[in-house]
Amino acid sequence: MPVRDRRAAVQPALVLDRTAARPRAAVLLLHGGRSEGEAPPSRLNLPGARMWPFTRAVLRATEGQDVVVGRARYRCRGWNGSRADAARDARRALDELEELAGAVPVVLVGHSMGGRAALAVAGHGLVSGVVGLAPWCPRGEPVDQLAGRRVVLLHGDRDRVTDPHGSTDLAARARAAGAEACAVLLSGGDHAMLRRAGTWHSLATGSVTAMLGMDPYPGVVGQAFLAGGDQGKSPVHKA
Template sequence: MHGGRSEGEEPPSRLNLPGARMWPFTRAVLRATAGLDVVVGRVRYRHRGWNGSRADAARDACRALDEMEQLIGLVPVVLVGHSMGGRAALSVAGHDLVTGVVGLAPWCPVDEPVAHLGGRGVVLLHGDRDRVTDPRGSVALAARAREAGARACAVLLAGGDHAMLRRATAWHTLATESVTGLLGVGPLPDAVGRSLLDGGAPSTV
């Protein structure tokens, strides 16, 4: 799920650069799961913004999960979301299908609910030079999620920015290995494993 804005009634533009930025992640996951019984899907937003209590991106994500359940039944799902899409992924992680979330520079308000994350795997990746969403928010949310019973951690990418263009290969690799690890079809990245073994203390790569 790609990023967006805090407010915006209009649909994403046809060019949709935030959506385009997610394609390398999609391709990386497809390559890593080739030959496995894994389906990769994308959520289409009706609106460009989160739009306050409407939480439009989360509504769209929940609708997509419901449609997936109707199409292929009860299967484990790992959600991947960047920025606003990360917030949407975390918001709907209580859905019956969701087993894990990989947040990429996610938007994590200080009062975001976390009780529904209990029992889920949560990996939050954040560049330490992000000037759009605060990496400290990811660290704090991961800590609160652990208290709620999630297997959660935050990993900081040294020099990483919000657009995930600096150290792009590291972003793609960490995200892909986190997805396959949470699905149980591969090992988790070393940085994620270290953080989980250290009681969720954030690690830096």
């Protein structure tokens, strides 16, 4: 159900899947898109549909924990260069979430372009962690906003749409900038996250619940964090 914002001339950016009477935390999911495209996402929105299994998994894993779960609504299907439209809408969704739930810690979960948006807005005061799924991480993408945040990047090593090396490079740079960051490469994983789908879902959901303080990190994610904590080693692990 969309959250109404009477001050806005456009549709609200926040769509809720679950609210709570006394929220203690929130999870916001951001789907993928295109590099360019000013038209709004269509009703048959395949990138949005691909995130539904992750939404359902997060809802199940946080049941009864007073965790608000929602999705960001994009005005455009593309990133659109310096406009960074998906990031602008992600910030709007976070602002709307703050009005609804107050200053609760938020974990962002983003796929592809949504992963880039999640990383870009991680400096927002509510954000405590980011889980990026095959995120779009161009060379030289800023990382200073990730300082003090927890970041887990999951990327298939057979991805031909976004570069797995972009994730590993960003994780290392984010750690150097003061983030608690790591990357996990899924052997045989593709961009659509259809190969080894169960592994994608379990690692993503387990990382979310760990960031919410409910569980330890999944084994390979925890190992990646430990490896990155050793001087001279990369915060990257293979699964």
